[in-house]
Amino acid sequence: MKVNPFKTTLYSSVLLAGLAATSVAAADEAKDATVATDTDATVSNATAESSANLVKTTGDAAVVTTVPGTEETTTTETDTTVKTTTKAIAEVSNPDFDNAVEAAKTTAAASKDSADVKAVQEQAAKDAQTASTTVVSENKLTREEADAALTSAQANVVATGGFTATEEAGVKHASVEAANNDNKVQTKALTTAVSDYKQKLADYKTQLDKYYQDVLAYAAWQKSYKEYTGGSNARLLTKGLAENATGLIYQTEANAAMTVENSAGSVDYLDKNIQSGHSVDEILQQFNTSRYLPSDFSAANGSQYTINADGEYTEDVWLKMATGQTLTVTYNNLNGTSYNGTPVKKIVATYTLVEAPSTDGSAIVKLYHDPTKTLFIGSQTDDTNKKLHVKMNLNFFDSESSVTPLDLSKNGSVLSISSLNHWNTELGNHIEKVGLNGNEYVQIPGSSITLHEDGYAYASNDNEFVANGARFNSDPTVDPTTGEVTDEGWDAINPDGTPRTKNAYYGAAATIFKGQPMDFIVSGNNLNVPTAYWFATNSTVVVPELPEEPNKPVLPNTVSVSVTYHKNFVSVEKTTEKPKPQVPTTPTEPKSVKPVTPTSVPVKEEAPALPSTGEKSTAASAAAGAAMVTSALALFGISTYKRKH
Known part of the structure; x- marks a missing residue:
């Protein structure tokens, strides 16, 4: 079959026109996406961060969160684009730091008004009362004497001290890295303070136990000494x-x-x-x-x-x-x-x-x-x-x-x-x-x-x-x-x-x-x-073994631990750029064209002649091509209209 080059070109042009219209629409959709830049860090998405924290609750990776109410927005335009820049203050934290702060706050709350110190003191007093039964059973002190000694000793124990965690003013850093490094230092300090306090509180309990033991031992020694000396102020024969x-x-x-x-x-x-x-x-x-x-x-x-x-x-x-x-x-x-x-x-x-x-x-x-x-x-x-x-x-x-x-x-x-x-x-x-x-x-x-x-x-x-x-x-x-x-x-x-x-x-x-x-x-x-x-x-003198005087009871110092912490911040900047919207133009109203009256042209008959079906096919092809062009143009127009409106 003999290929008509006109018909091929026309068909290809129509296809290219359709593809071009689709590409322009896709590119236009893409221009609606926000382009963001951050001079220090990427500002976290609140929803995404919340979901992540449900999974990851520890770690020292920085989490940057914009502080609401600190945004400042500026807009600049060119002939083709609109650029929006937002500056804000963001808090820099990490899960480990947050956990350390929470632990310090919890410990401080339990220590309000020295409640935890008082609890330790009360427990030590109860334990001393229980332990005193041994001294009484050994006839070193009577029940009344032991109770009197413990009561007197308890009067010297005052519930003071405890654990305090104080938040100080926040600190602004030049970079997220610097802010998070400070968080890491604070995490260690907070964790150490809480751990040290708990250990000191346990040590304080041990010291109080010894204090009460020494109180009973010294009271027993004083009783023995008085009995041995008969209460006399005379020179003692040691x-x-x-x-x-x-x-x-x-x-x-x-x-x-x-x-x-x-x-x-x-x-x-x-x-x-x-x-x-x-x-x-x-x-x-x-x-x-x-x-x-x-x-x-x-x-x-x-x-x-x-x-x-x-x-x-x-x-x-x-x-x-x-x-x-x-x-x-x-x-x-x-x-x-x-x-x-x-x-x-x-x-x-x-x-x-x-x-x-x-x-x-x-x-x-x-x-x-x-x-x-x-x-x-x-x-x-x-x-x-x-x-x-x-x-x-x-x-x-x-x-x-x-x-x-x-x-x-x-x-x-x-x-x-x-x-x-x-x-x-x-x-x-x-x-x-x-x-x-x-x-x-x-x-x-x-x-x-x-x-x-x-x-x-x-x-x-x-x-x-x-x-x-x-x-x-x-x-x-x-x-x-x-x-x-x-x-x-x-x-x-x-x-x-x-x-x-x-x-x-x-x-x-x-x-x-x-x-x-x-x-x-x-x-x-x-x-x-x-x-x-x-x-x-x-000169044969029998002298009893006078019990050696024990160390006098020493009241231990109460426990006091204080720690401070602060939040860290950085400046963040976000820029978005969009194409500038074009002002729509009124389309030109199409003018009607008067059809040209065809004129008859004499046709010369040739012999032998080809079948007449080929001519009809050519005419039909031409008509189909015209229809496709019209459709393509119509489609392009509709797409353009949608984009503009």
């Missing part, structure tokens, strides 16, 4: 003082020998056989003067006791003395006594009977040949208004031939005076006392003996029986089932006269001996109940 006061060593002299002289002349010794017969009597009855006959005593009886070649007694002797008489006893053959390193070779003791409650004023004496065990004296109580009173004086010599005693006026040595009993029973209110005169009284910690205003040292209350309020029994405690001795009692002594129990201090007094005389007095027995008194003077 273990260190007893160990270091070694000027006079005067502990035991088992091999000592003695001579006895009576100021009245001869010494009335008790018949040794008679004494042996009374040895089975109860101890008080052994000193009951009314149970002995005058014939039981004589100077000749002295030969019944063991005497060495020098005429000195090497065993204990029993005798009778009358009121006003003085026994002078010289002790020799000493081996362990010394003064400031110098051996003491002789001790001279004088014992004067000042008063006795018996009818004839006499008393029975057991005189120990060991001077450190000293003397046991007693008589019948025929007159309850009278006391049994003995005055004793000790002198120490550096040789047996010396007549000048050692000067003990500056002596720093401690002597023990035991045993000072006080019992209050149906037999009377028996009290044994010692007057130290110019010798200095020293309080033995824990002893029942204290120095009183009358100048005598004695136990104010019964110190013999626990049932009567004593801390220890003086006599042995025997298990009624087994017969076993469970406690020997504080008054028990060894054969050499030394204390046998660690509680011997309970019935003892102590003195820094300066060579002055001492008075021993006992009274209070009922009528016909013999009054008897054993006292021993030596």
Whole structure:
């Protein structure tokens, strides 16, 4: 088939015209999109950001949000475009910073008016109350004493301090990066502040627990100290003082020998056989003067006791003395006594009977040949208004031939005076006392003996029986089932006269001996109940282990932590550009065209002729092409009209 070039060109032109119209419309639609620029960061879309935060709640990536009300808009135009520029202030944050701020605010809210500090203090007080049951169960404090100590301590605990988080004025930065770096620094500071505060609050609880523990421990120590000292303000005999006061060593002299002289002349010794017969009597009855006959005593009886070649007694002797008489006893053959390193070779003791409650004023004496065990004296109580009173004086010599005693006026040595009993029973209110005169009284910690205003040292209350309020029994405690001795009692002594129990201090007094005389007095027995008194003077001092003074309770400082933070901002700018709208023009009204009357043209017939169908096809093609052009133009016009209107 022969191709008509005109027809092909016309068809192509119509297609291109249609495509061109579609492209122009698409380009026009595209120009409606906003073109945005931001000098610092892209401003976040609120909806998109909110959705993102539901998924990502942590991280330090910057989130930039325009602050409402800070926008400033300017518009510039060209012939073809309209440019809009919006400037604003935007807050720069990140999830980690927001979370840190929220945590700080929450902690501060819980700490308002020091509420969290107060809660810790209240819990510590409750825990202390619970813990105090141990102190009470151990008999260190009574329930009332523990409660009083805790109540007093709680009054010192004041609910102050806490955690505060303060927002300061915002800071504007030159860039998002700088602002977010500041957020990161603040995040660390806020997180650290909250963490530190929680740790300090926990530490404060621990410190309060210790404070209350120390309060109870110190109260228990004060109670023990008061009991040990008897509430006395006298010099306290500590273990260190007893160990270091070694000027006079005067502990035991088992091999000592003695001579006895009576100021009245001869010494009335008790018949040794008679004494042996009374040895089975109860101890008080052994000193009951009314149970002995005058014939039981004589100077000749002295030969019944063991005497060495020098005429000195090497065993204990029993005798009778009358009121006003003085026994002078010289002790020799000493081996362990010394003064400031110098051996003491002789001790001279004088014992004067000042008063006795018996009818004839006499008393029975057991005189120990060991001077450190000293003397046991007693008589019948025929007159309850009278006391049994003995005055004793000790002198120490550096040789047996010396007549000048050692000067003990500056002596720093401690002597023990035991045993000072006080019992209050149906037999009377028996009290044994010692007057130290110019010798200095020293309080033995824990002893029942204290120095009183009358100048005598004695136990104010019964110190013999626990049932009567004593801390220890003086006599042995025997298990009624087994017969076993469970406690020997504080008054028990060894054969050499030394204390046998660690509680011997309970019935003892102590003195820094300066060579002055001492008075021993006992009274209070009922009528016909013999009054008897054993006292021993030596440098063997039993000192209890006084509990070491604990550290005084220290009230911990309350907890206070403050932190500040601020928001960070930057300037943002957004520019949009759109094509400038064109003013529409009025279309030219089309003019009608008068059809040209066709003229007849003679047609020359040719032979052979082609079929007439080809000519009709050409005409039809031409008509179709014209129709397509018309349609294309119409479509273009419609599109243009839509775009403009």
